[in-house]
Amino acid sequence: MALSRRRFLLGAGGLAAVATSGGLVGCAPGSSQAGGGGAGSGALALAWWGNPTRNKNTQDEIDAYMKANAGVKITGQPGDFASYWDKLATQTAGGTAPDIIQMDMAYIAEYGGRDALLDLSGVDTSKFVEGTVDSGKINGKLVGINAGINSLVIMTNPEIFDKAGVKVPDDMTWTWDSAMEVAAEVAKKGSATFGLAGIVGSGAGLGTWLRQQGKELFVDTSLGFDASDVQAYLESMVKYQKLGAVGSVQDISAEGLGSSAKPLAQSAFVVGKAAMTVSNSNQLEAINAASGTEMELLRLPSLAGKATERKAWYKASMLWSASAKTKDPDAVVKWINWWSNTQDAQGIDKAERGIPCNTDMQAFVKPQLSKAQQQVAKYIEDIKPELGTTPIAPPPGGGKLDDVLFRYATDVLFGKSNPADAAKGFVDEMKSDLQT
């Protein structure tokens, strides 16, 4: 052969060294220069996650704003919830974060607590419903403007209930156990994959369940529960799974949750394979549009069987935040102000991002709401007597709770772990995440 040993080894060694270093270099800071930051005053980048309905609304809002404010150029960056956060983290690290950022309660402390978000005290929140402004305050600084009022719901597909010949139960009196029995029954008779989807490993579900026992997911910067609570929670999830209420282990895993969740259009509930799902009230419009079915809203169950004791809460469906590094803070504040407090903006968005926080805007959009949005508005109004205190935003490191809980829950369901070990592992991992 023409190859000599020395030359070959040298060549292979060199290639090996270059190939090895690739892994390192890929994650070096500042190596990503992609993404559109605001290039000077007047040009803003606006990022959001959403669904086809929201994408259209937001683009319409941007167009309307640019028409009314000549000289301002806003570039939209729509995205999917699951990939949105990876992208935002990368952009923030590279110094190219979008100027205006649609923010979630799960991540606001992550960014706000690290001084990556702009102070938005310049936005007019004087007409906001009491308590709705505080959601956006991190360490006393207003870094997120509540974009709409939301609450956790169990969305219900009446067609599957009809097909199964099961009556949609009374959500004022149902308990976790009775809800799961109904879920199992409707899944079996209606041959649905899930009775209730999106519950196993859901942080919001765990939070609801904890609050009904006087605990919280987070207190200050630490956990508001211990391993024994999680063990009891996981044991009940195993029980409900065996009952046939929450789908097969395979299906739960395939459906995913948090960052592994299937896109809305492919989710079991939208494609008609789940009788019920845990969701947020503002999702109704998008889910109806995607599924072509008129879904109904039910309350989450309570331990006592009394809705008034279920400790519900109003959640900011999402918030408007801005990059602390934006080149044009005034333009950003002006846009968020316009979006939150004008009929031009709210007339387009209506209740897609939740019921408006500004009471004037609530009154303005009310007669224009679609049937689904009226349902949502009524639900938000109806649950007022059932509200408990508003939970705090997850502290830095807490935003991934859903992913971590879902992983430990599937570990248990697949028989790779038991509730006691998984509960301990979950609490240890969350504690270590919160510290760093």
Next chain:
Amino acid sequence: MSAISELSSLRRSRAKTPEEKRLAAKEAGRDNKAGYLFLLPWLIGLVVITLGPMIASLYLSFTNYSLIQAPKWIGIENYTRMLSDQRLHTALWNTFLYVVVSTPVQLAVALAIAVLLNEGMKGLAFYRSVFYLPSMLGSSVAIAVLWRQIFGTEGLVNQVLQAVGIHSTIGWISDPSYALWTIVLLHVWTFGSPMVIFLAGLRQIPTMYYEAAAVDGASWRTRFTKITLPLLSPIIFFNLVLQIINAFQAFTQAFVVSGGTGGPSDSTLFYSLYLYQRGFGQFQMGYASAMAWLLVLIVGAFTAINFFASKYWVFYGD
């Protein structure tokens, strides 16, 4: 040695008077300058794109760095934390399993196909391209998405099984017992690039050896083990080194198939995926940098072992 430098060294050796020597040395210096100038683009690339970030990541590995705030020096804490990080251990095990299984299988398939193609069949160029195609697509997001569909609960695999009378409701990528193996399969499928290198290697084996062996009545099997394998061993070694390094850095397939989580139950949590989660998902770039350096050490060790072991099985014709 290039023609120019050969020429200048020739001149230098012929230079007799001091004046001639001085001129020749000057010319040689000019040649060197030109050489470095030609190297410059590569050198800039190396320093700016590779070396600089590597040194930066070494520094960051000793800091607590959230991507957003300035890094804080914390000594070797990131490295000591790795010892008790259960997910890191899972990720190491998954990656190790992936490397150890997928690399040899992939190379075996590549070699088998290369030997077949080398039998002088008609339309070689066409088949070579067809077999090479997966290599170009294999690490792409599109194929990983396709994989997700094929191995889903209602995917192609289960439909085929159904057609032959096996009722399967296994979600191959949603069950922790199978998910990793679907990615191994995906990796094996991309055997094209080692195959092309094998093909080139096979072409270089002089046919006279085979002819002599055929005259002596050696069987196909003997010819393969006594001629093909020894003479191809440097190529096998080369492919092995490269593919092992490549496999250690597997990321895209696991990221897409698991939706970035490494799930189900961390069964597809590869090392580089976990590194990414730590760095960009949890804002622990310091820890992620430390993980990157551990990976360099591991890959370096594997490569060193490979080179050491090569003394005993790789045959160079010289």
